Amino acid sequence: MAAVGTYSRGRSTAASIRLSLLQFVADPQWLLPSMIAPVLFGLVSFELFRGEGPYFLTYAILGAGMMSMWGQTLYGSGWATGQDREWGTLEPTIQAPTPYLYVVLGRVVWNVLSGLLGGLIVYVVVVAAAGGPPTLPNPAAFALMFVFVLLTLAAVGVVFAAFYVYTRYAGFIQDIGEFAFYVGTGCMFPVVILPFWATPVSLFFPPTWAVDALRYLAIPGYVGFSWGVGWDIVGAIATTAVYLAVAGLIFHRVERHVLEEGNLSQY
Amino acid sequence: MSSGPAIETRGVTRVFESRKGFLFREKSRTEALKGVDLTVERGSIFGLLGPNGAGKTTLTKILSTLLLPTAGTALVLGHDVTRETDWLRPRMGLVLGGERGLYNRISARENLRYFADLYGVPPEARERRIDEVLERVGLIGPASDQRVEEFSRGMKQKLHIARGILHRPEILFLDEPTIGLDPKSARETRKLIRCLVTDGVTIFLTTHYMFEAEELCPKLAVLSKGRIVARDTVDGLRALVGGDRTFEAEAYGFEDEEVARLRAIPGVSKVVSESYGPTTRLTMRVRTTEATLDDVRSRLTGHPELSLRERRTSLEDVYLDLVEEEAR
Numbered sequence A: 001m002a003a004v005g006t007y008s009r010g011r012s013t014a015a016s017i018r019l020s021l022l023q024f025v026a027d028p029q030w031l032l033p034s035m036i037a038p039v040l041f042g043l044v045s046f047e048l049f050r051g052e053g054p055y056f057l058t059y060a061i062l063g064a065g066m067m068s069m070w071g072q073t074l075y076g077s078g079w080a081t082g083q084d085r086e087w088g089t090l091e092p093t094i095q096a097p098t099p100y101l102y103v104v105l106g107r108v109v110w111n112v113l114s115g116l117l118g119g120l121i122v123y124v125v126v127v128a129a130a131g132g133p134p135t136l137p138n139p140a141a142f143a144l145m146f147v148f149v150l151l152t153l154a155a156v157g158v159v160f161a162a163f164y165v166y167t168r169y170a171g172f173i174q175d176i177g178e179f180a181f182y183v184g185t186g187c188m189f190p191v192v193i194l195p196f197w198a199t200p201v202s203l204f205f206p207p208t209w210a211v212d213a214l215r216y217l218a219i220p221g222y223v224g225f226s227w228g229v230g231w232d233i234v235g236a237i238a239t240t241a242v243y244l245a246v247a248g249l250i251f252h253r254v255e256r257h258v259l260e261e262g263n264l265s266q267y
Numbered sequence B: 001m002s003s004g005p006a007i008e009t010r011g012v013t014r015v016f017e018s019r020k021g022f023l024f025r026e027k028s029r030t031e032a033l034k035g036v037d038l039t040v041e042r043g044s045i046f047g048l049l050g051p052n053g054a055g056k057t058t059l060t061k062i063l064s065t066l067l068l069p070t071a072g073t074a075l076v077l078g079h080d081v082t083r084e085t086d087w088l089r090p091r092m093g094l095v096l097g098g099e100r101g102l103y104n105r106i107s108a109r110e111n112l113r114y115f116a117d118l119y120g121v122p123p124e125a126r127e128r129r130i131d132e133v134l135e136r137v138g139l140i141g142p143a144s145d146q147r148v149e150e151f152s153r154g155m156k157q158k159l160h161i162a163r164g165i166l167h168r169p170e171i172l173f174l175d176e177p178t179i180g181l182d183p184k185s186a187r188e189t190r191k192l193i194r195c196l197v198t199d200g201v202t203i204f205l206t207t208h209y210m211f212e213a214e215e216l217c218p219k220l221a222v223l224s225k226g227r228i229v230a231r232d233t234v235d236g237l238r239a240l241v242g243g244d245r246t247f248e249a250e251a252y253g254f255e256d257e258e259v260a261r262l263r264a265i266p267g268v269s270k271v272v273s274e275s276y277g278p279t280t281r282l283t284m285r286v287r288t289t290e291a292t293l294d295d296v297r298s299r300l301t302g303h304p305e306l307s308l309r310e311r312r313t314s315l316e317d318v319y320l321d322l323v324e325e326e327a328r
């Protein structure tokens, strides 16, 4: 009798990253959101913020960067699960011994990487349009924070992916929620300029905290949340941890639920 | 290796509730399985037959942990399919087949690499194992590095089978394994299935091809409208529908008394009359030891154009009898 193979979480996650890469290379349609969109976002953002104070370049980069990362990192994770549903690959993947969560984690890592690429493209485009780089008080801290923002987006992405396993209507729900979520997290504008009720709601989302921290680090004189950058980081870490914990919990439940419903092959 | 049956189900029931409409929700309820009791021995091929919508795929999915039963229990290799999925999944293979279920934009080999990783095929054995299964299903060569979207339906089916056996499962579920395969590939697939059994794998398969079931499966069950209506060996099933031989008498019409006389012959169990234009055909299930063609001929008199044939009752005859009985 053949020995029973034992899956490894790391190996499954790596396999999922590899699959994402292969599909990316195989299909030119990915070029649009991941390469061309950041260029457009960068140019539009540059025009929007041009002349708005001494740090307009940083604003432009942050605004456009968030926009492209939003799509890549958050939206992408859930969407890939929706694709699994559509292609009928969700069934064999769930049937495999590895918990689906690790497949999703692999995709999230991939999406973080391609989100970074999008951010980099935005940076290059805006710098090229402006004819020079923006003045960053602390480039190293900025870069670190930038990656951190991506991770908070990724945490939300994992939770979104669970919805896609749960129901074939997840895409629809995400489409409706997207705009509110997008504005609410302060991706484009600081949350403090939104109506008063938007702030408490947006604080449920890890990226809100992280983006505010990023602005504090990047823009001298920036006025965001009154508690300042330190608590922003604490809040971001705490909410991210909550999202990841929730994802870990609900993934198991969601997998169970779909076996009950029997809707894995529907799309 | 532990003993006990490979599959044992008790009262497995599955209800699908689906909702239609968005505002005005209409609930529809389908009872796909209505208390299925089944035992499958280890190291054998078990065949499940049944009309479209009988519940074959539903049962296959329940046994392979892709669907929970609404009621009842199912043990596979002695482990509960609803609670012991961690133990079971590495040990079972599933082939649902069809056009979907594969990553179309990447090659067959890359599909297999991905699933080998998810199934925990030992990393050092992965490439060898992939070549081996590609060889076994007949996809080795340039096709294996071709994108799956360029595959024909049969090639996809082969890839589905390759994925199902990649991790060397102890039990393999095959839902219509040879669908879409050309005759030669179908025959090779049946050969592969027999080879797997020789290696000690238990196989549970569904099929619509009676000759395939007859050729492969020592034990069979017929599922109809969510119920097992018969389960036995092929010979046992022949006996169940009234006989291992089938006589067909054709002439220009038969009298009612003639038909009654035929029915009275010991060993003749079932007489069905069908008309084809001017001719009528009587089909009889017969137990060989008792009735003979001569008995039958002696009761049919005055038919100048009588044609009388005897053949072995095919599994298809048995199947149709059982399913028709159920429909009545």
Ligand SMILES: Nc1ncnc2c1ncn2[C@@H]1O[C@H](COP(=O)(O)OP(=O)(O)OP(=O)(O)O)[C@@H](O)[C@H]1O
Binding pocket: A262, A263, B016, B017, B018, B030, B031, B032, B050, B051, B052, B053, B054, B055, B056, B057, B058, B059
């Ligand atoms: N996800 C689902 N939601 C609702 N009803 C379902 C679902 N899956 C199956 N059914 C219903 O359950 C019944 C059994 O379906 P199943 O697919 O198991 O049949 P089958 O025997 O495999 O048929 P076929 O030979 O056509 O493959 C059918 O009435 C079908 O409509």
Ligand SMILES: [Mg+2]
Binding pocket: B056, B057, B058, B175
């Ligand atoms: Mg079916």
